[in-house]
Amino acid sequence: MLPTARWRDLAVAGTILATAGLSAPLGLAAEPIRIGTFLSVTGPASFLGDPELKTLQMYVEKINAGGGVLGRKVELVHYDDAGDAKKAQTDVKRLISSDNVDVIVGGSTTGTTMAVVPLVEKAGIPMISLAGAAAIVEPVKKWVFKTPHTDRMACAKIFEDMEKRGLKKIGMISGTDGFGKSMQDECKSLVAAYGIQILADETYGPKDTDMTPQLTKIKNTVGVQAVLNPGFGQGPAIVTRNFKQLGIEVPLYQSHGVASKKFIELAGDAAEGVRLPAAGLVVADKLAAADPQKAVCLSYMQAYEKAFGSAVSTFGGHAYDGLQIALAAISRAGSTDKAKVRDEIEKTSGYIGTGGIVNLSATDHMGLDLSAFHMIEIRGGDWTIVN
Numbered sequence: 001m002l003p004t005a006r007w008r009d010l011a012v013a014g015t016i017l018a019t020a021g022l023s024a025p026l027g028l029a030a031e032p033i034r035i036g037t038f039l040s041v042t043g044p045a046s047f048l049g050d051p052e053l054k055t056l057q058m059y060v061e062k063i064n065a066g067g068g069v070l071g072r073k074v075e076l077v078h079y080d081d082a083g084d085a086k087k088a089q090t091d092v093k094r095l096i097s098s099d100n101v102d103v104i105v106g107g108s109t110t111g112t113t114m115a116v117v118p119l120v121e122k123a124g125i126p127m128i129s130l131a132g133a134a135a136i137v138e139p140v141k142k143w144v145f146k147t148p149h150t151d152r153m154a155c156a157k158i159f160e161d162m163e164k165r166g167l168k169k170i171g172m173i174s175g176t177d178g179f180g181k182s183m184q185d186e187c188k189s190l191v192a193a194y195g196i197q198i199l200a201d202e203t204y205g206p207k208d209t210d211m212t213p214q215l216t217k218i219k220n221t222v223g224v225q226a227v228l229n230p231g232f233g234q235g236p237a238i239v240t241r242n243f244k245q246l247g248i249e250v251p252l253y254q255s256h257g258v259a260s261k262k263f264i265e266l267a268g269d270a271a272e273g274v275r276l277p278a279a280g281l282v283v284a285d286k287l288a289a290a291d292p293q294k295a296v297c298l299s300y301m302q303a304y305e306k307a308f309g310s311a312v313s314t315f316g317g318h319a320y321d322g323l324q325i326a327l328a329a330i331s332r333a334g335s336t337d338k339a340k341v342r343d344e345i346e347k348t349s350g351y352i353g354t355g356g357i358v359n360l361s362a363t364d365h366m367g368l369d370l371s372a373f374h375m376i377e378i379r380g381g382d383w384t385i386v387n
Contacts, residue, residue, distance in 0.1 A: 002083050002307045010281055012023050013368045014085065016187075017209075021206040026309075026337060027226065028168070029059065030071060030072045030073075030180055030184070030381075031110045032070065032072055032073040032074060032075035033068075033069055033070070033072050033073070033075065033102055034075050034077055034099060034100065034101040034102050034169065035056070035060070035074060035075070035076050035101065035103060035104075035105055035323065035326065035327075036054060036078075036092075036095035036096075036101030036102075036103070036104045036105070036106075037052050037053070037075065037076065037077070037078050037104065037105050037106040038078075038079045038080075038081045038088050038091040038092055038101060038104070038106045038107050038112065039051050039052050039078065039079075039080065039081065039106050039107060039130075040080070040083040040093065040107065040109055040112065041080040041082075041111050042082045042083075043083035043084070043239060044083050044206060044234070045083040045108050045109050045232075045233060045245065046083075047233065047260060047262050047313070048108040048109065048232075048315045049080070049083075049108040049313070050258075051304075051306060051312070051313050051315050051316030051319070052108060052315055052316055052318065052319035053078060053319075054304070054308055054316065055057035055304065055317075055319040055323075056076055056105065056319050056323055057076060057159065058172065058303065058304070058307050059320065059323055059324075060074050060075075060076045060323075063145045066385070067223075069331055070331065070334070070335070070343040071328060071331065073241070074327070076297070077095060077099045077101055077299075079091035079094065079095070079106075080216070081107060081112050083108070083109060083111070083112065083367075084112070085111045085112050085115035086144065086273075087113075088107055088112035088113075088116055088297050089115050089116055089119065089213060090116050091118065092104065092119050093117040093119060093163055096120070096125060098328040102125075102324045102336040102338065103109070103124070103125065103126045103127070103128070103152035103329075103330070103336075103338075103341060103368070104120065104125060104126070104127040104128070105127075105128050105130070105322040105323055106128075106129065106130060106327055107129060107130065107131060107192075107317065108131060108315070109115075109131050109177075109178060109179065109254065110131045110132060110133035110135070110136065110178035110192070111177065111178035111179075112131070112144075112179065112248075113129040113131040113136055114133070114135065114376060117136070117141060117144055118244065119145045119256075120143050120144060120363070121142065121143050121144070123257060124143060124338055124342075124350075125143060125330075125338055126145070126148065126338060126341050126342040126345055127144050127145070127146065128144060128145045128324070128325060128326055128345070128356040129145070129146040129147070129178070129322075130146070130147060130148060130315070130319055130322055131146065131148065132149070132150060132151050132154075132179055132182075132183075132228065132232075132256065132257060133150065133151050133178065133179060133182040133183075133196045134151055134152045134153075135182060136148075137150075137365040137366050138139060140149070140362070140363060140364075140365050141365070142342070143342055145325075145345055145346075145360065145365040145366070146321075146363070146365065146366050146367060147318045147321040147322045147325070147355055147366075148256070148314070148318045148355060148366075149256060149277070149279065149355065149356075149366075149368055149372060149373055150184035150191070150366065151182050151230070151255070151356055152184075152186040152189075152276075153368070153369075153370055153373060154183060154186075154230075154255050154256045154277050154335070154373070155183065155187040155190050155230075156190060156370060157197060157252050157277035157370055157373045157375060158187075158228060158276075158277060158375075159187075159190060159191070159194040160370075161191075161193075161253075161275065161375050161386065162194070162196065162226060162253075162369055163195075163368075165195055165226075165251070166193055166307075167196075167225045167251065168196055168197060168223045168225065168324045169196070169197045169199050169223045169224055169226075170196060170197070170198055170224060170225065170226045170227065170228055171198070171199060171200035171202070171205065171218035171224045171226075171227045171228070172184065172187065172200065172201050172202065172223060172227070172228050172229070172230070173202040173204065173211060173214050173215065173218060173227065173228075173229050173239055174201075174202070174204075174230040174231060175203070175204060175230065175231030175232065175235045175236075176201050176203050176204065176205050176206065177206050177232070177233070177235075178256075179201075179230075179231070179232050179257055180230050180231040180232070180235070181321075182229045183230035183231075183255055183257075184203075184294055186370075187230060188221050188243045189234075192369055193330055199222075199223055199224050200216035200218040200219050200221040201226060202215075202217060202374070203314070204231075204235060204239070204294055206237065207349055208234065208238070208300070209238060210238070210242065211238055211239050211242045212246065213225075213240045213246070215239065215242050215243055215246055216246060216331055216359050219246055219248050219249070224250060225250055225251075226250050226251045226253060227243070227248065227250060227251070227252050227253070228253045229252065229253065229261065230255050230257075231253065231254075231255060231256050231257060232255065232258060232259075233257075234266060235375070236255070236257070236258045236263065236267075237258070237266035237267040237271075237380070240254070240267040240270045240274060241267055241268065241270045241382055243270065244269070244270035250275070251273070251275065252274050252275075252280065252386040253274070253276060254274055254275070254276040255276060255277075256276060256277050256278050256279075256314065256373070257384050258276060258283075258318055259278035259279065259282050259313065259314040259315075259376075260277065260313035260315065261311040262313070264378060264381055264382075269363065271378045271381075273309050273377065273378065273379070273380060274377070274378075275373070275375060275376065275377045275378075275386065276375075277373040277375055277376070278314055278373070278376050279314045279317060279355045279356065279372065279374070280293040280294075280295045280354070280356070280372075280374055281300070281312060281313075281314050281355070282312070282313070282314055282376065282383050283374060283376060283383050283384075283385050284297035284298050284301050284312075285298065285301075286317070286384070286385055287384070291320070291354075292357065293352060293354070293356065293357075294353060296352050296353060297317075297354050300312065300317060300320055300354055302364030304316060312356070314339040317354030317355060318354075318355060320353070320354055321351075321353035321355050321358070322375070324330065324351070324353065325339075325345060325348055325353075325358070326345065327349060327356060328344075328348070328351070329341050329344035329345040329347075329348065330344070331340075332344045332347075345360065346360050346362060346365070347360070348360040348367065351367075355367045355368060355372060356369075356371070356372025356373075357372065365371040374386075
């Protein structure tokens with residue numbers, strides 16, 4: 001495995017290729033290393049899939065320009081599942097049986113990821129998901145890993161912050177999508193440990209455009225000291241706007257599923273004061289100089305913004321980390337033998353990425369702890385770190 005310092009060098013350079021042990025120049029007959037991906041580039045989860053695909057394309061191009069990996073070009077084989085679980089299954093079947101990919105980096109959502117887990121497990125192909133639910137890696141699946149923090153971790157980080165503020169009685173309004181339902185369940189499983197009571201518990205569907213009735217019930221519930229919204233996509237932005245329109249004055253918490261400037265744009269002025277847990281990437285310029293993530297996050301942020309003219313999100317960062325971990329494992333394995341690559345992914349240690357410092361193991365296929373999360377608050381249309 002690579003030492004922490006070396007991981008940092010590789011990440012800042014934005015490529016794994018320099019230490020891959022190039023065995024032949026590009027352009028010879030060596031088969032390319034095929035990275036398969038299925039992402040929600042269009043549809044309701046496009047705010048996830050779009051930056052993820054752009055990130056993968058940008059870094060595959062950089063890696064090939066620098067010499068590839070193991071003397072071989074890297075080829076990205078991509079399908080857009082549009083957030084549809086059945087299409088994701090079709091796409092992954094093609095990646096495995098027709099495209100003969102060596103490793104899969106995707107999908108964007110919990111629903112699409114969970115739909116294909118049985119396929120990758122049966123085929124014996126390593127997959128690094130970019131989705132949030134703890135269920136993706138708990139219990140551990142032999143061939144499945146993930147880069148984002150889990151929804152359970154998000155609940156814990158939020159409840160820690162509520163404890164510090166003396167907030168013990170809350171209302172919840174959750175999305176009924178795969179992520180929202182999963183985080184709702186995870187938060188409910190943790191409240192007792194933090195001495196928190198859920199006094200109101202409402203939900204909304206992915207196509208709902210007005211959450212005023214649910215929020216009105218929460219507002220009229222006596223004793224509510226804060227509101228938590230597990231969800232992602234446009235739903236949380238609508239909740240945030242309705243929250244302000246109703247004049248609800250208690251603190252509002254969102255999930256890490258909205259850690260994108262797009263959320264601030266959609267929610268507008270109503271986002272002021274909203275708190276949520278997020279990776280260091282969204283506050284890269286505000287991290288302490290000694291923070292080991294700072295250089296990595298700034299390097300990725302500057303490359304992405306220069307290439308695409310838009311702000312980074314943690315979602316593109318998840319794809320960056322997934323690609324780096326996968327290619328480093330292939331480099332260490334010295335081949336694209338799937339079993340060897342899987343084993344090397346599992347041995348990942350000290351990788352400094354946009355999501356935190358990753359230490360994978362046979363019992364942990366995510367490799368992050370709560371220290372990888374920052375509690376942030378939206379002030380003046382931008383992120384601030386809560387101390």
